[in-house]
Amino acid sequence: MPRSLYLLCVFFFSALTFSALANAESPVPPAARTDASVATFTLDFPASQPQRYSIRVPADGPAHYQSTGRISADSDDTDSFDFDFALSAETRSRIFALAAKAGYFQKDLDAHRKGLAFTGTKTLTYKDAHRAGESSYIYSSNIAVQELTSLFQNLSATLEFGHRLDYDHRYQKLALDQELKRMQETSDLVEVTAIQPILEQIIADQSVVNVARARAQRLLTAPGGR
Numbered sequence: 001m002p003r004s005l006y007l008l009c010v011f012f013f014s015a016l017t018f019s020a021l022a023n024a025e026s027p028v029p030p031a032a033r034t035d036a037s038v039a040t041f042t043l044d045f046p047a048s049q050p051q052r053y054s055i056r057v058p059a060d061g062p063a064h065y066q067s068t069g070r071i072s073a074d075s076d077d078t079d080s081f082d083f084d085f086a087l088s089a090e091t092r093s094r095i096f097a098l099a100a101k102a103g104y105f106q107k108d109l110d111a112h113r114k115g116l117a118f119t120g121t122k123t124l125t126y127k128d129a130h131r132a133g134e135s136s137y138i139y140s141s142n143i144a145v146q147e148l149t150s151l152f153q154n155l156s157a158t159l160e161f162g163h164r165l166d167y168d169h170r171y172q173k174l175a176l177d178q179e180l181k182r183m184q185e186t187s188d189l190v191e192v193t194a195i196q197p198i199l200e201q202i203i204a205d206q207s208v209v210n211v212a213r214a215r216a217q218r219l220l221t222a223p224g225g226r
Contacts, residue, residue: 045120101144106133162195180215
């Protein structure tokens, strides 16, 4: 074989080998690793405020909150609130761990106890690429479900505080201090950083009374929002 042809063959096979190794080491496309898991909590309680709300938590990406209620106790007009927010990795992991403990809500969660006060119809829903589950209950004896219910209700309370603070900041700034005081006195707030934007607006607004701005600062920086 002529030397020039021999060298050409060596170069050709070397190029093929390099290409094969490069393809073998290529990472798996990110789309192949996405987690489509979603957990949702809904509460229907016409006698409460809000009258209905839902919290949708995907395994990745922003969570979504939606609520509907009366504008005030003496009004029949309703107010709808839609809010996308960042959820901490710790709380997100806790939600999905509790969903797993509760069997992904594929069985009846209601304790079916007679004589219990009506505290609203709660619904937990779970869906991923392999399974789906949904169950409604008034009260559940399942410990994981009780923890989830408390977590979601506390999260709703925090987000509703943010909703009212945003309204007060826009239309009635003198009401901010009383609302912030009530928020400080509430013991079960979670994920206060979810309403960080409105708290920061209040802190930065020099037209808001100093005591209210100080309360907003403490809520934002103190452990547990205190």
